[in-house]
Amino acid sequence: MALTWKDAQAVAEELCDRNPELDPTTLRFTELHDMVMKLPDFRDDPEKSSESILEAILQAWLEERD
Template structure:
C-alpha cells in the first residue's frame, strides 16, 4: 500500500510500531518529515507536506502511545 500525506493515522501507527519507545514530542518537524519520507511505501511528494499535516501525524502518534 502506498502511503501519502493524507494517511496520517497509518503513518503515525507505522512510526509508533517502528519505535514504540520514542517520544514524538522530542522531534522537530524537520525530523518528523524526514522519518515519514523514509517510510517503506511512502510515495507522496515531500514538498506537499505542511505544518498542519505534521501536527496531525504527531497527534495521531501520541494517541497511539496511549
C-alpha cells in the first residue's frame, strides 16, 4: 500500500519502526519531511505537505513510542 500525506498514523508507525532510537522531538519539520519522503512506500507530492500534516505525523509518532 502506498502511503500519502493523509496517512499520518501509518507514516508515523513506519518512521517509528525504522528509527526506534530516534527521539522525534529533536527533529525540525524539514528533517521530518525529508524522512517521510525517503520512506520506500511513500508516494505523494512533496509540495502537498503542510505544517499541520507534519505535526500530526510527529504526534502520532510520539504516541507510537509510548
